[in-house]
Amino acid sequence: MNDLSVKPADSVWGEKDVTSRKGAEDENFPVGSLLFARRNRAHVTAYYNFARVIDDMVDNAELSPEAKIARLRAMEAVLRGEREAPHRADAQTAVVLRRHLLETGVPLETAADLITAFCQDAVKNRYASWEELLGYCRYSANPVGRFLLLLHGEDDCTLPLSDALCSALQVLNHLQDVTADLKLLDRSYLPQDYLDSAGAQIDDVLLARSKPGLRRVFDRLLDEVDILNDRASVLPGLVRDRRMRAYCAVVLGLSRRLASRLRRDDPVASRVKLHKRDGALALGQGIRALFPVRKSM
Template sequence: MPVASVWGQADVTSDKGAGDENFPVGTVLIGRRYRAPIHAYYNFARVIDDMVDNTRLTPDAKIVRLRAMGEVIRGEREAPMRADAQTAVTLRQVLLQTGVPLETATDLIKAFCQDAVKSRYDSWEELLDYCRYSANPVGHFLLKLHGEDDDTLPPSDALCSALQVLNHLQDASKDLRTLDRCYLPRPWLAEEGVTIDDLRLARSKPGLRRVFDRLLDRTDELNAEARRLPNLIRNRRMRIYAAVIVELSHRLAARLRREDPVAGRVRLRADDGIRALAWSARFVI
């Protein structure tokens, strides 16, 4: 396929940065030697997220670009000298230099290719399978980068899946309006007598609130498993970072219990960060 047909004419890099995220990216909590690789991973993930969320691209065009990014990661394709494509070149170099598996990048592409063609979900299990590719690889990358053991991966998967579901709840209305995408299990909505279109209202109906709470019940189970993670991490800075993220995940879930994500995006606040840092202090030693 001609290069222009694969990559298109426009660079899709957005102006979205780390400040747009719920959780700190490449923060001072992370050891200095790890920050550049983490930023390379984040930049790649942001670009492929931009690709799949670009409303000017067709689903087929999105998948072609995403698969090309995967081919660059695997060393199967040259990338044009353009900011979006070059994030894959940079990340490939990082992965080869550090020995972190290529799958921590290519699994993300599987999830985003799914986003290009799938906009509805029918079960919690289906949603967790999506999280397996869209979120869990991030934890694998960080832990493998720090040389941590495989026993850290199950609680990391729980944490990353919890964070992904919480993000879906935060953005449920926006995702439907801008992307016609909804991750809430449709049978759960039907059981409560509400529909996906109720996300377009000014505030949540009682039935929709019960669906949110049901998802939060499942997320609480994931967060409980994630509590094990900091104690399993050997690297002190990474252990503290993980503890902060675990606590922020708990605090965001609690905010989503109290506040209505349909009425407005529920966000963490400064005091949440302060309390998360205080909770992480127990893992300093």
């Protein structure tokens, strides 16, 4: 029996490594940014690799909902040091991340909360309201910002502002993938009460272009995203670490630009994406954040 085999007692892991070929280049926002201090880049990479693997687990079409949850909970147990992991790439991301979190003192919950969200994805594919969607973002997106801020030693006062920005990013991603999520995963994050109010149907996202009612749903969600981005606008000014301050300014700029692009373009007709110019303009905002203007007394 070789090292990659799975013992019967560990059959929860299944026979296949689920790691996909997705990488940081597939993300909208800079997960491996050179804005991070060199000392922190390995920690961020370990977190991203873990998050990518558990995302792959829940989106794997070959696994039943029960198998997805069992495997995700096994990853959490490894993360918490409660069980061993087989010697293969997907499970070992939890081992590696646990080591990094213990080394830095960042709470394990910043990673374990992601598992809560993905377990929800395994069994829940519709959302009744905006409040319910925000509850999902609480576990699926907000922990990422908290991890980064705590890794950089930022104060707790920055966390609610980061939560607003991360929730905005999550909703924007849902809008980008609104058709693919339903077509490939039978999953929709569009609030049902918004759809009902606009006279729209979830299946409208499978048409060639958005109908007026569905467009109203998108715009209503983007109104909420604008509120979240406005709330997060003071975040860079509160971040003490200069590199992290610049990173927050870049991500906030990208979030605003993607929201604006989604207002102009139709995510049903084609996936709406950011362009290199968007990145350059957001980077300019980040550079300016490195050198804040001091108000004279």
